[in-house]
Amino acid sequence: MPRCTAPRPSVLRAPALRRRIRATLAVPLGAAVLALTGCAGPVGATTAGPPDDPAPATAAPSAAPVPAGTADPPEPPASATAPAASTGGGPATAAAALETLAVKGRAPRTGYDREQFGPAWQDVDGNGCDTRNDVLARDLVDVVHRAGSDGCTVLSGTLLDPYTATTIDFVRGPATSSDVQVDHVVALSDAWQKGARQLDAGTRARFANDPLNLLAVDGPTNQAKGDGDAATWLPPNRAFRCDYVARQIAVKAGYGLWVTAAEKDAMGQVLGECPGQVVPADPGPAPGAGPVTGPGAAPEPTAPGPATPSPAAPAPTDPYPNCSAVYADGLSHLTPAHPRWQPRLDGNGDGVGCENP
Structure with a gap:
């Protein structure tokens, strides 16, 4: 034999x-x-x-x-x-x-908090730039960095938005930064209810900062998505849906997460229109770039000389009316621990408000 x-x-x-x-x-x-x-x-x-x-x-x-x-x-x-x-x-x-x-089935949301995935926008790859700026530098074109930030802080650029198929001019500032947001393709809350609760804290932090799971997109569209999965939300741009679903599958497979029956059916229907769609490779962080300053880019301020201290005013406790007020206070985001927190500032329900300055 x-x-x-x-x-x-x-x-x-x-x-x-x-x-x-x-x-x-x-x-x-x-x-x-x-x-x-x-x-x-x-x-x-x-x-x-x-x-x-x-x-x-x-x-x-x-x-x-x-x-x-x-x-x-x-x-x-x-x-x-x-x-x-x-x-x-x-x-x-x-x-x-x-x-x-x-x-x-979807597990309960019990115990979920944005902090379960670590502080927002860490520098997990050790390149000196936080994840949000890494993704902006990767996904935008004609990027201008702030002078003196070692090529990290993105001041402006142009986004060819995959979710809406529109072109968005990004300009960093209190009133304009939220026009472009960085979306977790598999939302953190959705991941928590489908297996991420079992992962250790370090793995969850990598998940929240994984370039494969992050895309720079139109801000209002990202807010509308919330923590929806493929059964409840798909990009308005139908031409991008195959790529979107394939990316969700790659992320869930990579971290041992599951799908619901309705979610799998929705994914299968999308992929039925593109049977040859392959899972995407990990794009990795944006390559390091030296400082780029465009016309009008302000130089880094010099340290002021000694000044006579004045009595500190009492810290306000009234709720912030909007994200512009949060940014005007020099904050990059807000959590429920802040005395001026308002739940309505957390548009996508991930436990962090105004997280896209």
């Missing part, structure tokens, strides 16, 4: 995101090949949600027949990192990657 060996999928050198989705897809494909040749293969694997999640589980369609007696594997480690996909020598399609996601 000829000796049977399990076929090994080809491996490409690809970012971490592709390796993990490839590994997820390779197991059922290898099992199917072994079944056809009459050889006993390894036990297949299924994706399981967090063990202590109260939401009811819904069986997800499998990408290929799985041998009887298959047992659920242990949960992915809490320090999961973003994977990416490749099978058979090419990038995985978003439709195939969707089949690797667990399908479960």
Whole structure:
């Protein structure tokens, strides 16, 4: 009798995101090949949600027949990192990657707070710039940086908005900064209810600052999205919906998050119009750039000389009327811990108000 060996999928050198989705897809494909040749293969694997999640589980369609007696594997480690996909020598399609996601009910929002994902806009990649400025520099064109900020602070630029297919001139300032906002493609609240509650604090901070999960977009459209998933909100620009859904799938696969049945159906309908859509690779942070100052860019102020201190006025406690007043006070965002917090300043419900100066 000829000796049977399990076929090994080809491996490409690809970012971490592709390796993990490839590994997820390779197991059922290898099992199917072994079944056809009459050889006993390894036990297949299924994706399981967090063990202590109260939401009811819904069986997800499998990408290929799985041998009887298959047992659920242990949960992915809490320090999961973003994977990416490749099978058979090419990038995985978003439709195939969707089949690797667990399908479960939405868990309660209990315990969610924006602070669960760390302070807003950290410098997780260590390049000296906060995440918001990294994303603006990556997604805008004709970018002008503030002099003396080491190429970090974006003063102006032009956004070709993917959500609305419009062109937006971005100018940093109290009355204009919110015209362009940085959206979490998979909203933080949605992630919390679909598995991120089980991740450790460091992984959640990476999730909130992951370039793959961030896009500079039209501010009012981002506010309208809130924490919606694909079942409740899609970009008005229909031409971008395939890319949008593929990015959501890549992010959820990378962090071991699940989808609801309605969400999966909505994603499948979108991808039905673009069956060849592939999962995106991690774009990474914007490349470092030296300071660029445009006409009229103000130089950094010099330190003032000694001055006679004057009695401090009592701090106001009345609520801020709007985000412009927040920025005028020199604040980049607001949280419920601030004495002048107002819930209406948190348009997307993520626990941080006016977070886009």
